[in-house]
């Protein structure tokens with residue numbers, strides 16, 4: 468699906484390094500790197516990240532290729548033909564490996580996804596821009612845990628958008644999940660703290676806190692997130708990102724990541740025209756794994772692997788270990 472197209476393009480590019488002679492020249496490498504660069508940028512992977520990747524690959528393999536070229540010049544002797552071919556083909560594999568490794572390095576989350584623990588309160592704070600899909604995703608997330616037998620509750624600390632509490636309340640009622648919020652209290656920090664305290668006291672295991680958004684990553688929003696985080700001390704802070712934001716995702720993710728301790732990412736709206744590269748950029752910016760992908764307005768969530776990598780493609784391997792930090 469979403470990233471499969473990008474995966475296909477990357478595989479096609481890498482295949483060009485399998486030449487009949489087995490040799491990889493500087494020109495071929497440049498052409499392959501151009502292909503990969505274009506494919507990544509067209510898929511909305513952050514331009515700066517892509518350029519870093521390209522420069523690193525170049526630096527890592529140039530020496531390899533130059534060595535191969537030198538050796539080749541020396542090996543005029545026909546008797547060395549087989550040996551030369553073997554070595555050349557080895558170089559082609561090493562170049563491929565370098566490209567893949569650089570992609571992995573760039574996109575691999577530094578931290579493991581938070582694993583909620585049974586029998587204790589797990590406070591999960593959702594943050595993100597206005598309209599990213601926090602409230603919708605919270606319903607899906609609550610549904611996911613509730614169905615698996617977790618004692619789940621929701622807190623609405625979004626006092627910014629009129630109707631946010633009603634939206635959460637409606638979802639919670641539909642899912643039969645207890646909720647906490649207020650029509651009169653204007654301080655989101657107070658609501659978050661009181662709601663979380665109440666559910667902790669009542670031994671809820673999964674306490675999900677919704678927060679407000681703004682159209683942009685404004686200082687006021689980020690300060691509010693910091694204050695809420697300080698008040699509820701979340702076990703996990705989930706950044707919800709709208710995949711249709713394309714190249715803007717990286718800067719948004721970076722701003723949130725610098726303000727609060729983002730531990731995981733959920734990407735929404737992958738059912739639309741999003742090309743998916745923004746998701747990869749969010750991983751790079753936050754150094755955090757994507758734990759779920761949202762694709763639709765229904766209250767059900769799919770795991771990333773089921774959703775993105777239905778087919779058993781090479782990119783599945785790439786994606787699993789490099790993008791989503793799966794074991």
Ligand SMILES: Nc1nc2c(ncn2[C@@H]2O[C@H](COP(=O)(O)OP(=O)(O)OP(=O)(O)O)[C@@H](O)[C@H]2O)c(=O)[nH]1
Nearest residue numbers: 597598599600601602603680735736761762763764
């Ligand atoms: N197509 C699609 N729409 C989605 C998805 N997730 C959320 N939406 C829609 O996006 C819009 C905004 O979603 P909300 O959940 O209200 O967003 P929010 O982040 O809570 O917004 P604020 O409370 O204003 O910060 C709604 O119309 C949702 O139905 C998704 O995965 N796919």
